[in-house]
Amino acid sequence: MNCAENMFSMRLSALSENESFARSAVAAFCLPLDPTLEEINDIKTAVSEAVTNCVVHAYNGAKDKYIDMTVHIDARLNKVSISVKDEGCGIPDVKKALEPFFTTKADEERSGMGFTIMRTFTDCLQVKSEEGKGTEVSMTKFIRGASDACARRNAGIDRACEER
Amino acid sequence: MQSRIYNKGIYTVIELRGELDESCAAGVRRQLDEELAGKQVANNVLFDMRGVPFMDSTGIGMLLGRYKLLKQAGKNMFITNVGPQLDRVLNTVGIYTIMRKVSV
Numbered sequence: 001m002n003c004a005e006n007m008f009s010m011r012l013s014a015l016s017e018n019e020s021f022a023r024s025a026v027a028a029f030c031l032p033l034d035p036t037l038e039e040i041n042d043i044k045t046a047v048s049e050a051v052t053n054c055v056v057h058a059y060n061g062a063k064d065k066y067i068d069m070t071v072h073i074d075a076r077l078n079k080v081s082i083s084v085k086d087e088g089c090g091i092p093d094v095k096k097a098l099e100p101f102f103t104t105k106a107d108e109e110r111s112g113m114g115f116t117i118m119r120t121f122t123d124c125l126q127v128k129s130e131e132g133k134g135t136e137v138s139m140t141k142f143i144r145g146a147s148d149a150c151a152r153r154n155a156g157i158d159r160a161c162e163e164r
Numbered sequence: 165m166q167s168r169i170y171n172k173g174i175y176t177v178i179e180l181r182g183e184l185d186e187s188c189a190a191g192v193r194r195q196l197d198e199e200l201a202g203k204q205v206a207n208n209v210l211f212d213m214r215g216v217p218f219m220d221s222t223g224i225g226m227l228l229g230r231y232k233l234l235k236q237a238g239k240n241m242f243i244t245n246v247g248p249q250l251d252r253v254l255n256t257v258g259i260y261t262i263m264r265k266v267s268v
Binding site for chain 1: 185187220224225226228229253256257
């Protein structure tokens with residue numbers, strides 16, 4: 001049986017120890033789309049960045065907090081959609097947060113490149129955030145081909161982020 | 165993540181082994197700084213990434229932090245045996261402009 005669409009969701013404790021599991025689980029789930037090794041690594045890296053943000057920034061290391069992840073694959077469109085959601089502190093200025101090298105934790109040797117990596121390693125990045133409520137990071141990656149169409153979508157989404 | 169530090173030729177080599185992310189970065193940082201403080205460190209410090217199949221921006225932060233400390237101490241920092249995933253992350257961040265990739 002070859003399903004065109006498939007999805008899974010999971011709730012993880014917001015612990016850095018879960019990052020490795022999260023990125024490996026998402027990567028494994030995408031395998032039916034036959035991604036290249038580079039594409040698999042891109043997905044793993046982007047997921048790792050999103051989960052790190054939840055642990056370090058959204059919850060600031062607090063205990064008993066959760067991350068909700070949903071992954072959807074569409075074999076007809078060769079598309080992977082990943083949502084990483086927290087109920088943490090939220091981001092006051094999303095546009096600022098998306099700037100390369102911007103970090104609120106420079107004293108902890110943070111590079112400020114998490115969102116830049118997510119944006120570079122996926123085709124579309126969208127960040128919805130509300131202070132005191134939480135953040136949802138949505139990433140889409142097209143596995144082989146479809147890059148032109150995606151670049152157009154990505155441009156639109158970038159504008160939408162900036163307007164927020 | 166494991167690390168091993170030894171002197172070889174013109175380099176003090178820092179060999180890392182394992183995936184480098186938030187779960188281990190703070191420990192690695194502490195371990196390296198402690199070990200380097202108790203060692204005769206050459207003018208050239210080489211991070212050997214042969215045993216690191218994965219790293220994210222937390223690892224970048226750790227490398228940049230060591231770079232700053234080494235620079236303050238008048239040392240040069242180099243990086244070698246970078247796998248494809250690391251190479252893509254390091255290139256994206258533009259890290260090779262401050263720590264040169266070498267083959268040894």
